[in-house]
Amino acid sequence: MAEIVIDVRDVSISLGGHSVHQDLNLSVTRGEVIALIGGSGTGKSVLLREIIGLLKPDAGHIDLFGQSVLDSTPEQMNALRRRFGVLFQDGALFSSLNVEDNVATPLFEHTRLAHGTCRQLARLKLDMAGLLPDDAKKRPSELSGGMRKRVALARALALDPELLFLDEPTSGLDPISARAFDTLIRLLADSLGLTVFLVTHDLDTLFSIIDRVIVLSEGRVLGSGTVAELKNIDDPWLRDYFAARAPERENAHGN
């Protein structure tokens, strides 16, 4: 059961002459919904880019599904890429394609299905991501920020990956959409058996759908555990982090 899906061992990287991670270790098992948190500039996005193979660390090992990301041949890497989906922070939609074709692109490329069927499946994913059928023919430039995120989620889910990476999925969404997005992620994780690795600042996300939180600080993993366990860690940043958001939460519940 406890198959390790992401395994990061002793990873170090420096960018622009300044060290981002030193001997960073973390692992994620199948079916977990993991959040990565940390202050600005602690290298959360860098770590995400390393895991998905966009950035090569100076030292260390990164395995996905037991296969090394760093030593794979391009073919092995492509096969690996089909098993995970990525939602970039600003959506990163292809601006020359409409919404439906954006979502259908992975299906066009990696399956033998007819294009009409791919588009139907794209519609299904769009509906699962909470978009209306009318949006399918729009261009990315005609969408609001929240809608772009949903389209990007639909695209990340197009090939039904086992592992989903989300870079700040709820930033830029209104609270109602953000909670709906969280629920959607949790629902998909549970019903499809997805492993979810998300980078977030959203405390509501942490409290509602996350199994385990990993805290990054000064280039290392400061700790990991449930939100309740993290509150016991004595770290100034972590204390401020929870303290800064606590009053807001109470107000939100009071209304």
Add this chain to the structure above:
Amino acid sequence: MTEARAYYDEAQGALIVSGDWHAETLVELPVLPVSPVHIIDGAGVTQLDTNGAWMLLAAAGREVSDPLPELRAFQPQHQAILELVARHSATTAMEPGPSHEGVLALAGRGSLAMGKHGLGLMNFIGHLSVELIYLVSRPSQWRWREFGAQLSAVFVGAIPIVVGMLFLLGVVFAYLLGSQAQQYGANIFVVDGLLLAILREISPVIVAVLVAGRTGAAITAQIGTMKVTEEIDAMTTLGLSPIAVLVIPRVLALLLTLPLLVFIGDIAGIVGGMLVTHEQLDISYYVFVDRMADVLRLKTLLVGLFKAPIFAVFIALIACRMGLSVARDARSVGEHTTSTVVQCLVAIIILNAIFTVMFVKLEI
């Protein structure tokens, strides 16, 4: 990896499905004798994801409004996925793709677009004039630094290509002219022809074309990308006028530098021609220069230099306007940059034709 299979069992009245149902194992849907099917038996399904579930429901001939068929013997997680997909199945029919247009429709669309570009350019010139009048009385608001940066980008960077291009054109032109003139013993007239062609036509037009491709495209791409990243909007909210900050320095820089580049091109072209006449026709450099002093009239040079600033204004205006009208996506930047170069070339050729006729009529 087992293949996705589905067949209809008459005795049970059920669709029996088995195997791995996901996007990579699926090719097309089986055709069933009965549609829609009311019972689906999934005992043999080993894997099922949402793509597979959609295909499975589609295979059963289920319409969106139909109730979910009875799902028999599915594993609980597969049942959950099927229910999830059934809830989210698309609620609208696919519309047909765009139909192909005939030549007439394309020509009409093209003409409309050209008309729109013409109108847009007029509108832009209007805006620019208002802004210029406003700036004339406020010299402190001129962007001298930006103007200087543009001067160096437009002028200094373009010198090597202008010199190289015009030198080679001078060589080619003198060579062709020389091989004709030699047959009639009219060697010395090659100098006359070369001067007239380079100074009056070749240098201004070729330099304008080079600058349109080099600087015009760069201006549109830069301003267009600034539009995409909302820099233009930020500028406006900070109380800076994009026309004053971006457009006017570029227009002025091109206006000032294109005549200079044409003059440099003139010299390069003449030098190229001089080398060829020396080698091919035995006209020494001294004789060439002497002949040049005899036949070259100031107005030949001035005609070329007069055209340059007018080409420059059109290139700058078209490039800036196209940059500012970019929509917020990458494709639009590419389209507008292409359109800038095409519009500039068309403008240069049309203007040059007008000038040529005009100068002949005015007997200049």
